Amino acid sequence: MKTLFVVLLSVVLLISFSGCCQMPPVQQNFDLNRYLGKWYEIEKLPAYFEKGNCIQANYSLRDDGTIKVLNEEMLDGEMQSIEGTAIVKDSEQPxxxxxxxxxxxxxxxxxxxxxxxxxxxxxxTCVDMTFFHAEYAWIFSRSRTLPNSTVESLKEQFTSNGIDISKMSATVQTGCTNEI
Known part of the structure; x- marks a missing residue:
């Protein structure tokens, strides 16, 4: 019985710690005000909550100091959007x-x-859970396209930080209206 318990505990611990989130370094001297505005999604790791084309995000500062996040995508010929809130969690790491x-x-x-x-x-983005983790990564641009050489260079930054981008795919940004 003790042997079975030790084996089960070992398996649970192994599963619990496998596939943990990476802890890559973030942008030094990050300037939130310069980051605000519209960004277009160029490539991403699969995200169950994004299924459309022409995906874009717009970030703006609210009066209370939080950030309004407006995500939009074209899905089945219609614009879909969702609004959220972002916060700076630690002023030392904005x-x-x-x-x-x-x-x-x-x-x-x-x-x-x-x-x-x-x-x-x-x-x-990555969230550790007991038996797995949910990991997402995006390449954004201020325009709907980036040169392939730039995209490849940016992907290398993910890879050099231990982030597996083998399932990263391009977001369709053609056939979009100028402003959705």
Whole structure:
């Protein structure tokens, strides 16, 4: 009986600690005000909550100091949107934000790993759970496209931080209206 208990405990511990979230460094001297505005999704790791094309996010500062997050996508020919709230969780690390889209949902990590504010941003989200983790990564741009060489260079930044991007895919940004 003791042997069975030890084996089961070992399996549970092994599963619990397998596949933990990466802890990549975030953008140094992050300037939230420069990050605000519209970003277009160029590529991403699969995200069950994003199924459409022409995906974009718009970040704006609210009077209470929180950040309004407006995510939009074209799905089945119609614009879909969801509004959420982002907060800076630690003023010492302003590139580590938390995002929530429902009042009952805890803030989920939203880490800006790298940005030049004018053309690209790399964002990483990961939440550890008891037996698995949920991991997302995005390449954003201020325009609907980025040169392939830039995308490949940005992907290398994810890889060099231990983030598996083998399932990353391009977001369709063609056939979009100028403003959705």
């Amino acid at each position: 590139a580590k934000l938390g995002v929530s889209f429902f009042f009952w949902q805890p803030y989920i990590p939203y880490w800006v790993l790298s940005t030049d504010y004018d053309s690209f941003a790399l964002v990483y």
